[in-house]
Amino acid sequence: MDPRELIARRVALELRDRTLVNLGIGLPTLVARYVPEGISVAFQSENGIIGFGAPPPNGMEDPNLTDAGGGFISALPGSVSFDSCVSFMLIRGGHLAMTVLGGLQVDAEGRLANWMVPGKLVPGMGGAMDLVSGAQRVIVAMQHAARGQPKIVPELTLPPTAARPVSLVVTDLAVLEPTPQGLLLRERAPGVSVDEIVAATGAELLIVGDVPEMPIAVARAD
């Protein structure tokens, strides 16, 4: 399976019924394709809407209806729009049950870096710092390594997005949970051994008993 699809299908199992969720751009956006049967989630886009849907048919695009990346979307029945202050009251005020964000690095304490690489890439933090500060649960969805280098490191070498540790890290190899005792290896990807995960991880992992294989959400027909 494509590693990005695997990550998105595992993250989808973290969705809870009747909650508000914000998906970051890139990989996290894929999670919306795998919402489990019987679960109803409202997705927020921080540019000012709850309850958006797939892009409209060709020629039906509305220049006033876009996602945070500026792409055309549709609005589902019951959707609501609002200004940037309200959008970030929802985010910072603890009204968001969960956010899923991409990552450049996560360290042994569960801190995330995802907004700049000094001297190379300076896109800016956009809403990421507010999301990590304010969402009830912060889930990082990222590849376990980049160009052979571990992205899960003993200590961040990139500027942190927030001091607060994230709730869960889902990669193409493993599911990791930052705990006060350390980074707990909760699950392995299908067909991946604990030794392979340890070898691909820069930070020390907490391994307790048998590590189960990760479940993934079924791909829906639509």
Add this chain to the structure above:
Amino acid sequence: MRHAISSQKAAELIPDGASIMFGGFMGVGSPDRIFDALVARGARGLTVIGNDTARPGVGVGKLIDAGCVVRAIVSHIGTNPVTQKKMIAGEIDVDLTPQGTLAERIRAAGAGLGGILTPTGVGTVVAEGKQVIEVEGRQYLLELPLRADFALLHAHESDYNCNLTYRLTATNFNPVMAFAADCVIAEANEIVPVGVIPPDAVRTPGVLVHHLVERPQ
């Protein structure tokens, strides 16, 4: 009741070196006609305050392309390689600000507050040089109010009294910026008679708007 002004006139009101807040998120809900007129006027030395610098040729990206901007206070420049290039070349200063903090700093200025306390940015480079204040055991950054000389807004409708409405995700920073500048200039998709917009639908009271740009003829 006031008369609308041309976008050229609006651009003449904004002197070189001014600070301008602009509505828009990736160019959606941005005052494009005023931007076009500023480019045509050859404006220089502007400080722009908004969510992002959109893309080259889009929204405020037109001002960046044309060399009108020396400083940008924004949350994101990742979608505009021209901004990044000019930042590296030292032609534009970029102050990156978390998006929610940007909105609340503008709101503080518009609401007469001395600043806001936010947990966003604690323990990051955003906290450098800022006061950290502990309230009930939690740490917050003191973020100061952010005002501008001009706010340039894009609305859906305006009536003759400049009461404004917005549409969907084109709303974004427009309503809050209407409170936080010395001179507020709006352009609207539609200009309608007084009474057409129901009172509950008005998002920006016309008393805040100094000038409305006329519709293209």
